[in-house]
Amino acid sequence: MPHGNGTFGVRLAERMRSRGKLCVGIDPHPALLREWGLTDDAAGCERFALTVLDAVGETACILKPQVALFERHGSAGLAALERLLADAADREVLTIADAKRGDIGSTMAAYADAWLRDGSALAADAVTLNPYLGFESLRPALNLAAETGRGVFVLALTSNPEGADIQHAQVRDRPADGAPGGATIGHAVAWIIADAAAWENRDAVGLGSVGLVVGATAGAAVRTLGLELGKLNGPILAPGIGAQGAGRAEIIDTFGGASALVLASASRSILAAGPDHGRLRAAAELALAELGN
């Protein structure tokens, strides 16, 4: 089991209340490793990740290691990520593995096993998922997360400008009774993803464990596409803070009344303050204060 009692949503909501709503990304980019005086290899990534954990593990609401930046070092990189996840769990620091997994159902079950199964070396408190093989293709991960008290964050409106090509497209939709798989014309792809995630949280007691990823840079698209984020009853992971240009004004503009559900996520803008622990912590505290979170 992940540490702590109850569902991921309930544990996360408690952290959001007690610590504020900042997610700090652990992205060991080659340039940052160099600036920190570390080698661009698995050992460098591990030192980098454990430094972030030491420095801001008790300040941030949750940490989000970027899996790709560990994976580029092969099995040794993934072993470094495993040690970070284990250390974080020992210290009761919540983690989201930013792996953006998505595949046909039978393969999805294997990804779910890796990131969400009790006893898996890569298990995190939550994982990011890519629904663009169809929301229902994520079912094995949705089921296993529910079984093991973990969470998922499903990509809806990503923070990169290219995402609009697919996510803003208008397609067929589910019927009015809410059951998936219908054929009524007229909503954007991102709306359908957001609606399906809200459906997953329909019976949640407290905050649901099926979250969405909506970039803090999404701005007016949330309104134009009619996303009803206030109805999600789950957390919204909002990357795009700092290095991608978003701040408090963009969070308010993008999320409006749903801002209470938003976990603002920043990586490079905080990591640039390292490797000094005090400066990293101060950067996280400043981000929290600037976001009014």
Ligand SMILES: O=c1ccn([C@@H]2O[C@H](COP(=O)(O)O)[C@@H](O)[C@H]2O)c(=O)[nH]1
């Ligand atoms: O829509 C998305 C989804 C995920 N990300 C990830 O968040 C961080 C952002 O890093 P910064 O340094 O704060 O820009 C990175 O790991 C992305 O892969 C995102 O940016 N947008």
